[in-house]
Amino acid sequence: MDFVEAVKAAGVVGAGGAGFPTHVKLNAKAEWFLVNAAECEPLIETDKYLCRTYPDRIVETVKTIAGHLGASHAVIALKAKYQREMEALQGAIDKSGAPVELFGLRTFYPAGDEQTLVQQVTGRVVPERGLPLDVGCVVDNVGTVLAIADALEGKPVSEKFLSVTGAVSKTRMFHVPLGTPITEILKEAEITEHDYAVIVGGPMMGRMLKDKEAIQQAVVTKTTGNLLVLPADHYLVRRSELTEEQMIHRAATACIQCRMCTDMCPRFMIGHEVRPNMIMRNLWREKSISSNEEFEKAFGSAVNCCSCGVCEMFACPMGLSPRKMNEYAKKLLKERGINPERNMHPAAREAVEYRKIPTERLIARLDLSRYVTHDLPQFTEVKVKECMIPLSQHIGKPALPVVKAGDHVEKGALVAAAAEGLSVNIHTGMSGTVAEVTDKGIRICGEEE
Ligand code: SF4
Ligand code: SF4
Structure with missing residues (x-):
């Protein structure tokens, strides 16, 4: 091959x-x-x-x-x-x-x-x-x-390494089959908080799981690399509760147009046209702009945002949400069928080397300093009895199941094949019996020892 x-x-x-x-x-x-x-x-x-x-x-x-x-x-x-x-x-x-x-x-x-x-x-x-x-x-x-x-060497992707950090007795590493419920991992992680939320990924771009049901349903996929546990009343959890409407209102009333969001934006620094301060400046009149040309002038730069979060989690002195407002603007541009022209030859701006966000300052700003440890993580085993392998763990079309309920599968076996076009094969990381196949995923129960 x-x-x-x-x-x-x-x-x-x-x-x-x-x-x-x-x-x-x-x-x-x-x-x-x-x-x-x-x-x-x-x-x-x-x-x-x-x-x-x-x-x-x-x-x-x-x-x-x-x-x-x-x-x-x-x-x-x-x-x-x-x-x-x-x-x-x-x-x-x-x-x-x-x-x-x-x-x-x-x-x-x-x-x-x-x-x-x-x-x-x-x-x-x-x-x-x-x-x-x-x-x-x-x-x-x-x-x-x-x-x-x-x-x-002929071995498929069927397991995943991931770390668990934050409000836990110690930082740990796990190696688990795809589809492992994150609750199985959290059980072994010695969480130090009674009420907690979990960010799948990192604090800047990860997915926040606030309620028990969301945590219970989440499973490890091919892209899961970390679980960050935080107290339920942590600043990042509270911040994630703002609604789009609240963010728009705050942008329209509290943005002081200091431009820090734009000047510290990493994509702006490498020469891309990303101007979150312009989005914030124009939000109040979004509904009254009828011409697409004018709309693009006001909101077009949102399409070049990579959602890194520097603008809203670090730069903005008013605690506003330019990243989320960029995402909102992207949606509006799509609805209007506006696709701004691309600069194919951008050049990094002069300040690119000295306008960088020191990680330590970012950690302090996110109120995470108390979770930083210089100890090496402890590798921890977890016994997984059941997994729910999602059919979509990638960009592109969901994979198509090739097994049915009742089938026996060995670790490493193909359970869903790539669909036509952009898609990927999916394999099981545990041996067992297929308990259920739905349009979302394949549930496998492990073998009793
Ligand atoms: S989220 Fe977007 S606008 Fe904000 S700093 Fe990152 S790339 Fe720039
Ligand atoms: S940093 Fe905040 S206050 Fe300053 S322009 Fe951007 S959104 Fe407005």
Whole structure:
């Protein structure tokens, strides 16, 4: 089986982002192959754990992928301050003699934003709403690299490493089958709060689960890398309760047009047209603008926002929500059929190097300092009795079930095949009996010991 076919068969998707099918990304030639190990959101441990634990496998696979892409540069980018991880990877590079370099990023958010990473490592700027490939780069997360290593040995993606951080007795790492209910993991995590919420992912871009039902229904997918547990009355939980209507009202009445949201926006800094202050300035008159041309002038820049959250979680002195208002504006632009022109040759602004958000300041602003620990996470086993494997864990069409209730499946078996078009295969991470197949997922009950 050729390289791309092996990755496709294994159902590999981007482990650190929205789950873009990796076989599509790798079906290319590129000058640079960049590995994203920046782990830029605070209170996530997974990528660091992988770099420390599997440095040889990572380096060897990076060499293989770079060879497949025809890349003349293979670079693993991580924060320079991650010394243990830097040393482990450098040791592996020295041992193997692989033509792989390390790039030490400064400690800022969002160092791991794909387009920021490309600019930092190569000096090139990805076009607005473009792909790294537009400037000769392919970027994969370090977890994706390890999934590719498995794929090349015929092992599909069926389990996931993830960290649990925040209001827990200690930071932990877990390795569980896809579809594991997060409640099974939380049971082992020794949560220190009675009433808590969980963010799936990091505090800036993760998905907030506030009520018990939402927590009970959530399962581990191919893109889950972290669970952040917070007290139910934490600042981030309360903040997530604002309604769209409240945010619009606050924008119209309290925005002082200081422009901090725009001036600190990482995408604005790499030269993209993103001007959240303009969106905020114009929200009050949104319903009265009849001309599409005028509407685009007021709200068009929202389409270039990557939802990193710097504007609303760090920059805005008034505690407003420009990111959410960008999302609102995107919706309105779509409804009106407005698709602003793209700048295909943006150039990073002069201030790009000194207008960065120090991660420590961000942690303090998010009221998370008390959860920062310098201890290594403890690896913790969890016995999973049942899992609910979603059919959609990726960008593209949901996969199509190939099993039915009552079937027996072995760990690693294909349970849903990629649909036509953009889609991926899905495999089970546990052996057992298929209990139920719905349009959302496949429930598997494990074997009794
Ligand atoms: S969320 Fe805010 S800071 Fe981030 S890209 Fe969008 S406008 Fe810029
Ligand atoms: S930072 Fe806040 S107050 Fe300043 S322009 Fe942006 S939304 Fe308005």
